[in-house]
Amino acid sequence: MTDATQRTARASRVLYEDADHQFVWLGAGDPAQERGISSNQYLIVDAGEGVLLDPGGYHVFERVFDNTMAHVHPDRIRTLFLSHQDPDICASLVSWLEVKPDVEVVLSRLWERFVAHLALPVTPRMHGLADEGELVTLASGASVVYVPAHFLHSPGNFHVYDQRSRTLFTGDLGASLVPEGDTEPVVTDFAAHVAAMEGFHRRYLPCNRAVTLYLERVRDLAVDRVCPQHGKVMEGDDVGRFFDWLARLDVGLDHKDWGS
Ligand code: FE
Helix, strand or coil, rough: CCCHHHCCCCCCEEEEEEECCCECCCCCHHHHCCCCEEEEEEEEECCCCEEECCCCCCHHHHHHHHHHCCCCCCCEEEEEEEECCHHHHHHHHHHHHHCCCCEEEEEEHHCCCCCCHHHHCCCCEEEEECCCCCECCCCCCCCEEECCCCCCCCCEEEEEEEEECEEECCCCCCCCCCCCCCCEECCHHHHHHHHHHHHHHHHHCCCHHHHHHHHHCCCCCCCCEEEECCCCCCHHHHHHHHHHHHHHHCCHHCCCCCCC
């Protein structure tokens, strides 16, 4: 690790912890080394078993692997969850399957056959999710729910609700572009933060109806924090503020007439 890397890389932060369950943000790397848009990875550790959420692109593997190992032994990683098919989410699968060839890979059935194009070292043990999603019970008895979030932005798209920590992992939803040098991973001023989210949501989400259907699904969940794959985590009252902001925002075809 270079001096420059040490200045910009950030260590993991445990966002929730009890006797046998953790929800962990896996830090951030040096942008020059990791390349592309910066991305978040999260780890659920339950009774010593790991579920890794959106493991990331090829260049983040080293940092994500090292930070994961600080919380769970490689042999105990049970699942790699992919919210959708984008390369900043699944390109590191090549490296993960080299060190952990028997790991379960969970993603939408829509994308199962496309993952083969990553030239994976082994045929993965794939679990394709049906559109309605799924509830999975972990070793401690805690549950995670693979929540449908189709068309936000991918047509086969899932989020993860960790019931024990009351955490909603939202993939690209809630993504924000944070200025370089801003090293705080959690939103501290929601009103100011909106500007960092707006451009992505207007351009990448297809239409307001997709957002409305999603909000009807998640509004009744008890959510203490929203964890997106890019930018900052939103906690406490900011969760409701985020859902309210999303409900009011015109996106995609409802924002701009692409026919003109
Ligand atoms: Fe994406």
